[in-house]
Every structure is written in structure tokens, then in C-alpha cells.
Amino acid sequence: MTRTSLPRRGLGAVFCAAAALALAGCATDYAPYHPAGVHGSEGYSEVRLAPDRYRVTFSGDAFTSRDTVEGYLLFRSAELTVQQGHEWFRVVDRETEREVVRERTYDPWYGPDYPYWRPYWRYYGRPYGWQSWDPWIGDPFWSQRLDMRTVEHWEASAEIVMSRGARPAENGRVFNAREIIDRLGPTIRRPGYGA
Numbered sequence: 001m002t003r004t005s006l007p008r009r010g011l012g013a014v015f016c017a018a019a020a021l022a023l024a025g026c027a028t029d030y031a032p033y034h035p036a037g038v039h040g041s042e043g044y045s046e047v048r049l050a051p052d053r054y055r056v057t058f059s060g061d062a063f064t065s066r067d068t069v070e071g072y073l074l075f076r077s078a079e080l081t082v083q084q085g086h087e088w089f090r091v092v093d094r095e096t097e098r099e100v101v102r103e104r105t106y107d108p109w110y111g112p113d114y115p116y117w118r119p120y121w122r123y124y125g126r127p128y129g130w131q132s133w134d135p136w137i138g139d140p141f142w143s144q145r146l147d148m149r150t151v152e153h154w155e156a157s158a159e160i161v162m163s164r165g166a167r168p169a170e171n172g173r174v175f176n177a178r179e180i181i182d183r184l185g186p187t188i189r190r191p192g193y194g195a
Contacts, residue, residue, distance in 0.1 A: 073158060089175055093158065
């Protein structure tokens, strides 16, 4: 092995690592942490129910995993607790909702330039006799041009009661707000991150 091949290999490895990091930054699976309504309907929101009681919600976009939505909800609950001058919060009620949208697209051989051209055929098939075919309803002949896409949207909400002072016995529903902020804070992706 010659001396000149080592620096080239090292440079190639550095280039590959940089490219992988750049692509990893583009391929995130979660929306930035921000208030709802800033970039669409995704993000966090809260409703004050009493001086020490809130309903906190986090809605993800089509690329946000359930795990991320629930983690951002926990972080927002802790952040709100500290903003209101409290030390800990208790989860009174919690739910996660999943919306699944299945979209069907048709890519005809003649391309997308004729969006209102919708052919309709009838054909005879055993044992059912005459049947009709429409590319938007069924495609027995050209099914490879029919594409199904499933999109999931997750939304999690929790009703929390905030307090300060001595925390009740640990039961899995009582959380120290500062500990959550310190632990999850570095993993929260805020707007402008990676831009």
C-alpha cells in the first residue's frame, strides 16, 4: 500500500460520513416542536380548564411517528408546568388518536396531461358476466398503474393538574417538570433546526 492511498481513503470516508449526516438531517421522521397553527395544524396547543389544570395537545404531520407525538406532548406538559410557576404535574386523563388516510392514485400510460379523461369499458368475464371498468373504481387489467398510499396522522392529548411542593407518591402518572425538560430538551427539534 502506498502512502498516497491512505489520505485519499481517509478523505473518501470523511466525504461519505458528511453525506450520510446531511441526508440523515433531511430524512427526519418528526415535525419541529412549535405551537399549532404556525406551520399548519400540527404542533402543540393547550386549553386552561382551571388555574392549575390544562388540556395539552400535540398533533403530528404525516411524517411524525406516534412515539414523537407522545414525547412532544410530555415535553410540552413539563414546559407549561414550569411556565405557570409549578414544579410537577399529574396526568389525569390521556389519549392518543390515529387517523389513517388511504389515497389511490392512477398513473395512466398516456401521462397526467389529461386529468379529465376518464375512460370507461365493459368486458365479459366468467363467472360474473358483463362487468364495467373504470380506472378510479377498479383496474383488473392494468393494476400495476394503480398505487395505494397510506398516511397516518397522530394526535395525543392529556389533561394535567400542576402543583408545587411535595410530590405525591410515584405512581407513573406524576412527573417532575424540570427533570423532563432536562432529559428531553436536547432531543426536541425546534423550528429552524438544520435549516
